[in-house]
Amino acid sequence: MPDRDKAYISLGDTLAKIERVRQHRRQKFYLHDTHVTLSHGSGGKATHNLIEAIFAPAFSNPLLDRMDDSAVFDITASRLAFTTDSYVVSPLFFPGGSIGELAINGTVNDLAMAGARPLYLSAGFVLEEGLAIEELQRIVDAMAKAAARAGVTIVTGDTKVVQRGKADRVFINTAGVGISPVTWPMGQAQARPGDKVLLSGPVGDHGIAILLAREALDIETTIESDTAPLHELVANLLEAAGPGLHCLKDPTRGGVATTLNEIALTSEISIALDETAIPVRPEVRGACEILGLDPLTIANEGKLLAIVAPEKAEAALSAMRSHPLGREAALIGEVRAEPAGMVFLKTDIGGTRVLDMLVGDPLPRIC
Amino acid sequence: MKFVDEFRDGDLARRLCSEIDRLSRGQSLKIMEICGGHTHTIYKHGIEDVLPPNIDMVHGPGCPVCVLPMGRIDDAIAIARQPGVIFVTFGDMMRVPGSKSSLLDARAEGADVRFVYSPLDALKIAHQNPDKQVVFFAIGFETTAPSTAVTLLRAQAEKIKNFSVFCNHVLVIPAIQAILDSPDMRLDGFLGPGHVCMVIGMRPFAFVARDYRKPVVLSGFEPLDIIQSVYMTVKQLDEGRREVENQYARVVRPEGNLKALEAMEKTMEGRPFFEWRGLGFISHSALKLRPEFAEWDAEKRFEVPGIRVADPPACQCGEVLKGAIKPWECKVFGTACTPETPIGTCMVSSEGACAAYFNYGRFSLAAQRNRLPVIDLTAPTGANLKDS
Numbered sequence A: 001m002p003d004r005d006k007a008y009i010s011l012g013d014t015l016a017k018i019e020r021v022r023q024h025r026r027q028k029f030y031l032h033d034t035h036v037t038l039s040h041g042s043g044g045k046a047t048h049n050l051i052e053a054i055f056a057p058a059f060s061n062p063l064l065d066r067m068d069d070s071a072v073f074d075i076t077a078s079r080l081a082f083t084t085d086s087y088v089v090s091p092l093f094f095p096g097g098s099i100g101e102l103a104i105n106g107t108v109n110d111l112a113m114a115g116a117r118p119l120y121l122s123a124g125f126v127l128e129e130g131l132a133i134e135e136l137q138r139i140v141d142a143m144a145k146a147a148a149r150a151g152v153t154i155v156t157g158d159t160k161v162v163q164r165g166k167a168d169r170v171f172i173n174t175a176g177v178g179i180s181p182v183t184w185p186m187g188q189a190q191a192r193p194g195d196k197v198l199l200s201g202p203v204g205d206h207g208i209a210i211l212l213a214r215e216a217l218d219i220e221t222t223i224e225s226d227t228a229p230l231h232e233l234v235a236n237l238l239e240a241a242g243p244g245l246h247c248l249k250d251p252t253r254g255g256v257a258t259t260l261n262e263i264a265l266t267s268e269i270s271i272a273l274d275e276t277a278i279p280v281r282p283e284v285r286g287a288c289e290i291l292g293l294d295p296l297t298i299a300n301e302g303k304l305l306a307i308v309a310p311e312k313a314e315a316a317l318s319a320m321r322s323h324p325l326g327r328e329a330a331l332i333g334e335v336r337a338e339p340a341g342m343v344f345l346k347t348d349i350g351g352t353r354v355l356d357m358l359v360g361d362p363l364p365r366i367c
Numbered sequence B: 001m002k003f004v005d006e007f008r009d010g011d012l013a014r015r016l017c018s019e020i021d022r023l024s025r026g027q028s029l030k031i032m033e034i035c036g037g038h039t040h041t042i043y044k045h046g047i048e049d050v051l052p053p054n055i056d057m058v059h060g061p062g063c064p065v066c067v068l069p070m071g072r073i074d075d076a077i078a079i080a081r082q083p084g085v086i087f088v089t090f091g092d093m094m095r096v097p098g099s100k101s102s103l104l105d106a107r108a109e110g111a112d113v114r115f116v117y118s119p120l121d122a123l124k125i126a127h128q129n130p131d132k133q134v135v136f137f138a139i140g141f142e143t144t145a146p147s148t149a150v151t152l153l154r155a156q157a158e159k160i161k162n163f164s165v166f167c168n169h170v171l172v173i174p175a176i177q178a179i180l181d182s183p184d185m186r187l188d189g190f191l192g193p194g195h196v197c198m199v200i201g202m203r204p205f206a207f208v209a210r211d212y213r214k215p216v217v218l219s220g221f222e223p224l225d226i227i228q229s230v231y232m233t234v235k236q237l238d239e240g241r242r243e244v245e246n247q248y249a250r251v252v253r254p255e256g257n258l259k260a261l262e263a264m265e266k267t268m269e270g271r272p273f274f275e276w277r278g279l280g281f282i283s284h285s286a287l288k289l290r291p292e293f294a295e296w297d298a299e300k301r302f303e304v305p306g307i308r309v310a311d312p313p314a315c316q317c318g319e320v321l322k323g324a325i326k327p328w329e330c331k332v333f334g335t336a337c338t339p340e341t342p343i344g345t346c347m348v349s350s351e352g353a354c355a356a357y358f359n360y361g362r363f364s365l366a367a368q369r370n371r372l373p374v375i376d377l378t379a380p381t382g383a384n385l386k387d388s
Helices: A003-026 A045-059 A099-114 A132-151 A205-213 A230-245 A256-269 A284-291 A312-321 B010-024 B036-044 B069-080 B091-095 B103-110 B119-128 B145-158 B172-181 B194-200 B203-210 B223-239 B258-268 B291-296 B317-323 B353-370
Strands: A080-087 A119-128 A153-162 A169-181 A195-197 A243-251 A270-274 A305-308 A330-336 A343-346 A352-354 B030-036 B055-062 B085-089 B113-114 B133-140 B162-167 B189-192 B216-219 B244-246 B268-270 B273-276 B280-283 B287-289
Touching: A003 B091, A045 A153, A045 A284, A045 B069, A099 A119, A099 A132, A099 A169, A099 A230, A119 A132, A119 A230, A132 A153, A132 A169, A169 A343, A205 A284, A230 A243, A230 A305, A230 A312, A243 A284, A256 A270, A256 A343, A270 B280, A305 A312, A312 B317, B010 B223, B030 B036, B030 B172, B030 B194, B030 B223, B036 B055, B036 B189, B036 B223, B036 B353, B055 B172, B055 B223, B055 B317, B069 B085, B069 B103, B069 B133, B069 B162, B085 B103, B085 B119, B091 B103, B091 B113, B103 B113, B119 B133, B119 B145, B119 B162, B133 B145, B145 B162, B145 B258, B145 B268, B145 B291, B162 B287, B162 B291, B172 B194, B172 B203, B172 B280, B189 B194, B189 B223, B194 B258, B203 B216, B203 B244, B216 B223, B216 B273, B258 B268, B287 B291, B317 B353
Parallel strands: A119 A153, A270 A343, B030 B055, B030 B189, B085 B113, B085 B133, B133 B162, B189 B216, B216 B244
Antiparallel strands: A080 A169, A119 A169, A195 A305, A195 A330, A243 A305, A270 A330, A343 A352, B268 B287, B273 B280
């Protein structure tokens, strides 16, 4: 009965094959590709492999590991802070960090500026076809490390791949939720005449680090990006100043000058600064002098400005200085009533000038 | 910061200013700082606040971005738009409006426009992109011309074929002469452009003192440099002297930089005439490449429209550049013309008088004119807490 035998053998073969496949699918995921291809964005097997090999192990936590379409969780608080930010920095890696640290710290800091303790983040990736998997791995590892440092978990995510030339290697979007203990009005409309302006440390490090990391400029320095999560520093401030804390902002793009102008315009007050009180590292000042830039318009990624009621200023300042990220904090100026909407600087030689917002974009894609 | 902070000492500034006050005896004096770098320092550090009110600083034509006529910018854009071209420029030039658009617009529309801090970087880009034509937009006074010259010499030595220079270098002396000959000239003295003098030396300025009887002080770029130069100018006037003096002796040598001059001489020659924004055509006021360097001359390699474009009628950059009016006296200053949407070039570069004034100075004057309370910052807000 050759025919029956054949059928029997082939059934056995098939069962054996099925069993092999079953075992194979239970194995760990191996990503053999060296570069991201369009198939990694197809939603099919390659996408699955990429997620399981790169993202899932790095970001692993019970909420993410379920791999459902949404992360579902309980929060026992009535005031939440919610924010989102996209990261397109070029170059992807620079002294002091990478797009990975920025994507975590930037969103954590946006939550922190509402006084919030950050809890959960989402992470969306737009990858350009041809990106080296090794680079993606480094970015994801940096994100995992930054998230651990900030005490946040990435609970949901998404990955898309676009054709070569349609994006620049990696763009990341992160959104975040946090719990805010702030029950009083706090924000950029809340600065009042008499308030003091505090700055958590030297300005300009991030922008200058990025500028110098771009190849067109041959200047060698030791300047590193200041990217850091600020929520603990904020917690210290909240404890010290309480409702005396009127406004928190992180001077990212546009620098201290732009941020303070926004506060002056929204609060309809004037801000007077003392140039000599504003901390700037000598290397940053030097680079700015050479390149004709003003450190006050250069971006920061780990600094904050606090507008504090005068009676709480001293306590707030020492609370900041007791935290490693605020060791070089300084009182740099104060809020006045008139003329509303403007920021002034008492210059080093004793003159006065208007400090305006950054105009144009001397340095695109810094975060 | 070493070598910088020494030139920003507030006490010394005040002492010098009270000397200026004593020597000038209340006479109203108009002193022109020729260089845009000086204008920038004056506004950035609020020097007009510390100078006695009878000293009036007039901002001269020394911002290379501001004096370039629109037609030349149109030419640059035309080159940048040609296929296979990488157009390389200093950052300031990106936003300068031509008759219809700027280089920034051209880039947004797909032209490959990049900015560098040195023309040698442009040469590097040419090395890295052998299949492209790299064009460097050379602008500036005698300060930047030597670096263009050195770049050309290197391109020649290394036989780099895909590199050329769109030369717009201008000369400061003919511009000063044009201002001195202008009928609305009301100046009492000049602060000479220190970095230009570093290249050309002191002698080319002698005619200002000799023929026009105006003091010239070649000045550095830190706040105390400028205040000291004003002091030296006022002292000359007080003592009846008319000389070329060198305040910037730590950099400027009387004979200039012979090596730089030699490089310029090898690669460039005078143009019979050149148009300056606001000042019109000035003879022998600009440089072009020598015929030996025709191979690297973008004007010879590419078709450029070369059309002269009249300045917008509302724009008074010309009068500002001549010092005939102050930036805020222009009809469109701060209304139609702002750093975000500049009409005239003086509003574009940070060295332009209008942009410098708009960014740094507009309040103190508004305060003087409208008798607003001037902010008293004499008690630094943080002083008592700083060391707590």
